[in-house]
Amino acid sequence: MEKEYDYIVVGTGPGGATVAKELTATKKRVLMIEYGPRLNVTGFMKIGRSKVFRDDDNHLLHSEEDIWIGRARMLGGSSYVAMGNAVTPPDSILNEWGIDLSNELESARKDLRVNLIPESFVGPATRKINQGAFSLGWEMKPTPKCVDFNKCKACGMCMFGCSHGAKWTTLEFIEDAMKNGADLLLDTEVKRVTHQNGKATGVIAVQGKDQIDLHTRNVVLAAGGIGTPIILQNSDINEAGRGLALDIFQTTYGYSDFIGMKNEIILATYLEKHIEEKALFAAPYMYLPILVAMYSKDQRSAQMNLFNQMKLFLESTRVNTKRLLGMMTKIRDERTGRVMPDGRIHKTVTEWDKAKLGEAHEINKQILIAAGAKPETIFHTAYESGHPACTAAIGEIIDRNQETQIKGLFVSDASAFPTPLGIPPILTIVALSKRLANHLISSQS
Numbered sequence: 001m002e003k004e005y006d007y008i009v010v011g012t013g014p015g016g017a018t019v020a021k022e023l024t025a026t027k028k029r030v031l032m033i034e035y036g037p038r039l040n041v042t043g044f045m046k047i048g049r050s051k052v053f054r055d056d057d058n059h060l061l062h063s064e065e066d067i068w069i070g071r072a073r074m075l076g077g078s079s080y081v082a083m084g085n086a087v088t089p090p091d092s093i094l095n096e097w098g099i100d101l102s103n104e105l106e107s108a109r110k111d112l113r114v115n116l117i118p119e120s121f122v123g124p125a126t127r128k129i130n131q132g133a134f135s136l137g138w139e140m141k142p143t144p145k146c147v148d149f150n151k152c153k154a155c156g157m158c159m160f161g162c163s164h165g166a167k168w169t170t171l172e173f174i175e176d177a178m179k180n181g182a183d184l185l186l187d188t189e190v191k192r193v194t195h196q197n198g199k200a201t202g203v204i205a206v207q208g209k210d211q212i213d214l215h216t217r218n219v220v221l222a223a224g225g226i227g228t229p230i231i232l233q234n235s236d237i238n239e240a241g242r243g244l245a246l247d248i249f250q251t252t253y254g255y256s257d258f259i260g261m262k263n264e265i266i267l268a269t270y271l272e273k274h275i276e277e278k279a280l281f282a283a284p285y286m287y288l289p290i291l292v293a294m295y296s297k298d299q300r301s302a303q304m305n306l307f308n309q310m311k312l313f314l315e316s317t318r319v320n321t322k323r324l325l326g327m328m329t330k331i332r333d334e335r336t337g338r339v340m341p342d343g344r345i346h347k348t349v350t351e352w353d354k355a356k357l358g359e360a361h362e363i364n365k366q367i368l369i370a371a372g373a374k375p376e377t378i379f380h381t382a383y384e385s386g387h388p389a390c391t392a393a394i395g396e397i398i399d400r401n402q403e404t405q406i407k408g409l410f411v412s413d414a415s416a417f418p419t420p421l422g423i424p425p426i427l428t429i430v431a432l433s434k435r436l437a438n439h440l441i442s443s444q445s
Ligand SMILES: Cc1cc2nc3c(=O)[nH]c(=O)nc-3n(C[C@H](O)[C@H](O)[C@H](O)COP(=O)(O)OP(=O)(O)OC[C@H]3O[C@@H](n4cnc5c(N)ncnc54)[C@H](O)[C@@H]3O)c2cc1C
Pocket: 010, 011, 012, 013, 014, 015, 016, 033, 034, 035, 036, 070, 071, 072, 073, 074, 075, 076, 077, 078, 079, 081, 082, 083, 084, 085, 086, 087, 159, 188, 189, 190, 191, 222, 223, 224, 225, 227, 228, 231, 386, 387, 388, 412, 413, 414, 415, 423, 424, 425, 426, 427, 429
């Protein structure tokens, strides 16, 4: 006989794992369903070669208009590849949302053991950039991280999984949920939510070649800013998927004669004041040289086959990162994108976005030059992103309790954001998911 569940939770990123952990703590029977596999590997070669960043055609995920969209499909979702930044959103954004998350944010900071990066982990080039910013009247603050710096080896490879067990990921919450009795289906894609008379009745999923029909009265979709609206549209909520925002970012680089960011922890500091004052998240950044090569030459090269990517990687190792300084800035881009029911993504960079990214580039440039970069060497990369959001927004597709028009069908991930954050969103997603779990526990007990 089919096992009964109080909740089916779809997706195991910050949204899904949090809801599963909180619900099972009060003895709710939960089944977690995850599209991807459990990966224990770490490192550029292993994660880079896996399918986690890829779409169904095995390409790195891009919008039809060619903006790279970072998101990982695996147990833990994008938390596995996140940089460990755990930034609290400014009050201005939460006021805009009309949601009080203060208690849940406090609880999230505790669960993720958020702490400021110690001074000794801030590399010399980052410190040089901080001094450059300071000379312009801008103070760089140490970034709050969900990283245990007693374990961190400062390898700077967070994006390819933490091999030292220092970075928090949702694997911790998933383990808690399973200890409390949750079940987990891996490598299983939820296609749609079934419903009758306006109420959720279960999900239809695919595992390999098999279709699975599962029954429950409550489904929480947490398949991320891209995954959730696909499922919603295939479940007759046709308005989902509109208003996609990505927190688009761009990196400005410049060469100096004496210092570079090679092997430093990136995003170690950030311009906190600019978040409120300019709606920009600016921070020292220099990721693997492959990205420099990819994006400074030909953006489409990200869609090359493996052989050509490896060739490009070898070529890019010639980039002199011992002399390269970088600053990235995320913006709160306009909500103009759309995720289609078949998974295609439309997202352009609007004139407003371009102007904002231009403003960001000017700030980055001034800071880098003040830090010692040679003005004639300054260049910037193409547009990138890693925070898909707002595709099933509160006030549009879901109500204030994160429930859709189908009773018993809830959303709890970045797609629920009413407006883009423009800062690292994990802490906010965890807080929002705690809020939903509290609501479910109190209203259904
Ligand atoms: C490289 C990188 C670095 C980042 N660094 C940071 C950082 O330092 N700090 C920060 O705050 N944020 C960071 N982010 C962003 C952050 O990781 C994401 O915003 C966050 O993980 C989104 O959480 P989520 O729960 O909305 O979705 P996700 O984390 O995307 O999780 C969704 C899950 O659902 C699964 N899924 C999708 N479709 C289906 C389906 N049909 N059926 C079943 N399962 C499905 C996916 O496989 C995935 O596991 C980073 C992102 C990237 C890509």
